[in-house]
Amino acid sequence: MAVLISVERAALALGTTQVLDGVSLGVAGGDRIGVVGRNGGGKTTLLRVLAGDRSVDSGRVARLGGATVGMLSQADTLDPEVTVREVVVGDRPDHVWAGDARIRDVLTGLLGGIDAPAMGGLDATVAGKSGGERRRLALAKLLVDDPDVLLLDEPTNHLDVEGVAWLAEHLVRHRSRPDNALVTITHDRWFLDAVATRTWEVVDGEVNAFDGGYAAYVLAKAERERMARVTAERRNNLLRKELAWLRRGAPARTSKPKFRIEAANALIEDVPPPRNDVELMAFATSRLGKDVVDLHDASVVVGESAGEPGRTLLDRVTWHLAPGERIGVVGVNGSGKSTLLRVLAGEVPLSSGKRKEGVTVRIGHLTQEVRELDRLRDRRVIDAVEEVRKVTVLGGREVSASQLAKRLGFPGPRQQTRVGDLSGGERRRLQVLRILMDEPNVLLLDEPTNDLDIETLTALEDVLDGWAGTLVVVSHDRYLLERIADRQVALLGDGRVRDLPGGVEEYLRLRATTTPAYAASAPPAVAPGSKGGAKSVGAQRHTDSGGSTAAATPTASPAEQREARKTMARVEKQLSRLATREERIHADMAEHVSDHARVLELNTELRAIVDEREALELEWLEAAEVVS
Known part of the structure; x- marks a missing residue:
């Protein structure tokens, strides 16, 4: 695949923070890349570098000649005087855009239909539209324009569940060609799993690349730590708990099963379920x-x-x-x-x-408003938490305000920050902290994921695992x-x-x-x-649920089922051999980490293994459908 954007040894500092520190990476045709990392860690800056909106202090950023780049930012740049038609389809004649199935799909999925009824019609002006509606318009414009490289910064913000499902399906359908690519920042882990074929983790000025979406990212990250022989204490962190959920919890988040079960079982064999439902009940x-x-x-x-x-x-x-x-x-x-x-x-x-x-009911209600913290803007974070209570009980243990604040992303120094200086995601965390410290036994959460990064979401889920009470969450x-x-x-x-x-x-x-x-x-x-x-x-x-029925599937003959089981057994052996080869390559990469040429060579081998594994997984799936 052609490399549409390449970054070589890029460095960029914002104030005293080194956002990019000698980063080298590439966006190739057919890539669908999800970007994860802490709030303020440099994800949006990385996207702006790829888009050419921000230059780097050193290094080189190159784009394939003629390749177009489009970016959905979190800033609202729409002219309020223009119409919905002008924003989304521009000056294209009606017979041109209305005859394009892809454009009709965008109008239906984001604006409610070809006449954009959800926006008051195509001739309605942008003025008076809500922030969420303007966000949908900006996304629709970008999808209609269909640039070669599509850069999306939190595209699921202001989308409901079906909107997120539509966007994922649309991107997978239209962003798999060898002449285009997608890079998206998202905290929506389902969306990440549904869309991404690769995941970039931005942390401490580095960009670590992983194959697959969120589930594969969690597993690969855990495997890297295991191969590095991390201590037992570190292996008992939230990453292992999240991996246990992925392995034991709800059905797989993607259509492709994960065959690295032996490695996963070795990591989680002594991990209890995320929560003890009987005890909590x-x-x-x-x-x-x-x-x-x-x-x-x-x-x-x-x-x-x-x-x-x-x-x-x-x-x-x-x-x-x-x-x-x-x-x-x-x-x-x-x-x-x-x-x-x-x-x-x-x-x-x-x-x-x-x-x-x-x-005996004591209700804690997390709304979507953060203005309730305005009166505390001159107080320190730890003071704002201790104002409610200094010690609470969670999971049967006493937890201090400082300890709980640390679990939800406020380390010691950050606890001394003024509330007025917090980012939107940090203010959201503080809201949750204050509610939990009040010891409610009924918890009502309205869109608790707003403005939170994946690491914070995982920490919040861990806290709620040990919370005993009635929980209702809108999300x-x-x-x-x-x-x-x-x-x-x-x-x-x-x-x-x-x-x-x-x-x-x-x-x-x-x-x-x-x-x-x-x-x-x-x-x-x-x-x-x-x-x-x-x-x-x-x-x-x-x-009961009243008879949910699906289209009947013809039953395979016994001979066909036997043949399918043989295919599954053969594929599983091949996948096991691929896993061994991949493990050796990871070990070689760790050994030759300073040899850039050798690492690139090994990475090429690794990508070939991933492609072969995907083909085998699809073959296994087809056989499994016959057996089932």
């Missing part, structure tokens, strides 16, 4: 009793006025929150997810129906929902709360079958013809 029941929060025929109507009926967000919802339940909430934008949390918290009066709260982050919630429910905009026995996949199927605009562009996550089986929350407790 017993503890939660003792703290909460039988009653938590009950809604009976609860309705919420907003915008009522003389002659105007208003809009119904909740329509006669009956819901019994049990002690120790961990529930994830998904739904379309504007369907009332935040309102539902506020109703559960008792912050929104009901238009009709009843809300009952247990006498578009599928990975987080699967990781910390045992059950998912959905709001589809009809005022009902539906149970999702099949999780987020069932939600996407429901949206595909009920929304024509989405159905036209939805990824084929479930066999065509599936019927939604979700019921209202109250009814689902007493009935």
Whole structure:
């Protein structure tokens, strides 16, 4: 594949921070690269260097002649006076862009349809659009322009679950050609797994490259540490816990199975499950009793006025929150997810129906607003936490405010920082800290992943693993929902709360079958013809899911199944040999780390192994489908 952008020994300092320190890397045709790292670690700066928007202090950045580069930044640069049509399709004649299936797909996936109904029509002006709508317009423009190298800085911000699913499917479909490439910064681990064929980790001025998406990145990073013979204490860190979740938890996040099971088992054989659900449930029941929060025929109507009926967000919802339940909430934008949390918290009066709260309930509610910290802007971080409480109990152990702050990304020196000087992600962390220190036994989290990097998300999940109580979390982050919630429910905009026995996949199927605009562009996550089986929350407790069916798959003959098992056994042996070769190459790379030419040669061998392994995995998958 042609190298579209190459970076050689690039160095760049911002103030006293060395953001890039002798970095060499390349973006080749067909690459889909995910960029991860701590907030403030240099991810966006790296993208700006690749785009040519920022020069380096030393080194060289070269681009293939004629290659076009487009970047989605987090800054809003749209002219408020122009129309949606001018932003997205420019001066292309209607018959040109309307006849292009790729452009129609973008309009449907991001703007609601070819006439952009979600934006008020193609002739509506940008002025008055919300930040999320302007972000969608900027992304749509970039996807329509289709540059050779597409650089995306947090593209899933302001997208709901189905928007993220559509974007992942679109990028995989259109960014796999040998003449184009994708580099994206994202904290959405599901999106990273669905899209990326390589992962770059930006840390301490270096860019470490890994093959595969998030799951493969976690495994490869753990293997590197194992081969470096890290200490037992370091092997018991959050990385191993996250690996245990990937191995034992929800189904694989990608369509390709991971065959490095022997190495993974060696790492996690002594690792307990992420949380002890039985123990936490017993503890939660003792703290909460039988009653938590009950809604009976609860309705919420907003915008009522003389002659105007208003809009119904909740329509006669009956819901019994049990002690120790961990529930994830998904739904379309504007369907009332935040309102539902506020109703559960008792912050929104009901238009009709009843809300009952247990006498021992203590609610902690994380909203999407960070202005509540404004009054603390002149206080130090540790003072803002200790104002709530100096010591709390987590996972059956006493934890000081300083210890919990450190676990959530505030090391000793950072705890002395003024609240007013914190970044958006750090303010979000501080909000969570203060809520946890208040020792709630019912925790309501509204989009807790906003502005948080992957490392902080992992730390937050680790803290919540040891938290005993009832948890309800609203999020578009599928990975987080699967990781910390045992059950998912959905709001589809009809005022009902539906149970999702099949999780987020069932939600996407429901949206595909009920929304024509989405159905036209939805990824084929479930066999065509599936019927939604979700019921209202109250009814689902007493009935089954109601007959979710998929298209029938012809049963293979016994001879075909025997042949498929032979194929699987042969492929597994070949994969085992590839794993041994790959391990030797990693060892050689570590031994010749100072020999740049030798490392490049070994890296070429490694890429060939990865390609061969992917082909074998696909062969194994085809055989496995016959056996199953």
